[in-house]
Amino acid sequence: MAKVADFKAARPTWCPGCGDFGVLNALTRAVADLGLEPEEVVVVSGIGCSGKISQYFGSYGFHGIHGRALPIAQGVKLANRELTVIAAGGDGDGYGIGLSHVIHAIRRNVDLTYIVMDNHIYGLTTGQLAPTSDKGMKTKTSPYGSVEEPVRPLELALGQGCGFVAQAFSGEIHHMAEVFKKAIQHKGFSLVNVFSPCVTFNKLNTYDYFKERLVNLDEDPDYDRHDRQAALRKVMETGGMVIGVIYEADKPTYEEQLPGFPEEGLARRPLELQPDDYEALE
Ligand code: SF4
Known part of the structure; x- marks a missing residue:
């Protein structure tokens, strides 16, 4: 049976402390725990710092073009249904140029998992305003503070009827691995948005920033993750500062x-x- 180390390939070149290390560690742990073998998994990634994960993960991989991880991942899954298919990328990749693919992948509901490493900034290109950047955030391309509303991925996915919506945090790797396991086991399209801090270019949304705000829904015995309206309410009430499985439904x-x-x-x-x-x- 494959071990965690069997899913590690090249040594990552991410900046020391980058949240994407946590995602890689949690994902290797999740697939090993699920008893998968490297040849049974395909990681398809987009462009950006986070897109390099397909090179660092020890399975089949496809490093695609900007924003197009999902069309490729859906094609892979439909070509060979025995494979466990994981698409991965950043918020710029998935919620900027690739946003329409997210909406249509939710509608289509092909059985795959999409992990978005959401750091609220463009890291690879050295710190520009991204789709999930907070309103008022100052970056190289918003020197007076952003005047744009951020994309809200959880509300968007819930509103579109996504059958599995979850969120995780790179500061809690063990919990993230558990969330990934549930997402992979879910039948249909599953979205996991991960707060994955960019320690080099985003000095606002840091590990401490998230630690002070995040509420873990998986620790709340009263939270009903099968109630979509309640899930939307919870996300809106907390400003999206939740981790855990937010919503799941059985859909064909x-x-x-x-x-x-x-x-x-x-x-x-x-x-x-x-x-x-x-x-x-x-
Ligand atoms: Fe990570 Fe930011 Fe460095 Fe890119 S620039 S590797 S996102 S810390």
């Missing part, structure tokens, strides 16, 4: 709903719709 996947979709995936047996299947689609 894209693969399950399409008549005649082969069990083994399209790479091994192309889709051959029969006349009756077309009638079922009408």
Whole structure:
């Protein structure tokens, strides 16, 4: 059985203290705990500091183009349904140029996990305003403070009816690994937004900033994660400062709903719709 070390590949070049180390550690722990083997996992990433995770993770990987991790990841899963597919990237990648793919991946509900390392800034390009940057934040491209409202990924995913919405924090790696395990086990599209501090270019949203504010919903026995309206209310009341599984629902996947979709995936047996299947689609 594969161990955590079997899922570690190249030595990361992230800045010392970068939150993305925590994500890599939690993800290697999660897949090892789930009993997966490296050849059963594919990590597809976008562009940015966080996008390098597909090179540092010891499995099959695909380092895609900016904002396009999700279309590639969906294609991989539909081609071979036996694979555990994980898409990963940053907030600039996923909630900026790639945002429409997030919405459509939620609608489509292909069985994969999307991890967004959300540091509220563009790190690789040395500190510009990003989609999740707080209003008023001063960066190289917002010297007077941002006047734009940030993208709110949890509200967006919940509003769109995503079947699994969670949030984690790089300062709590053990908890993050547990969240990843649940997300991977969820049948359908699962989103995990991770507060992953950029220690070099974001001096506002630091580890201490999150530690002082975050509430762990997984420790609240009264929280009902199957109630979407309650989940939305909780996220709005707390300004999104929650970690844990926020919402989960059992929904049929894209693969399950399409008549005649082969069990083994399209790479091994192309889709051959029969006349009756077309009638079922009408
Ligand atoms: Fe991490 Fe920021 Fe350094 Fe990029 S620039 S590796 S996000 S700390």
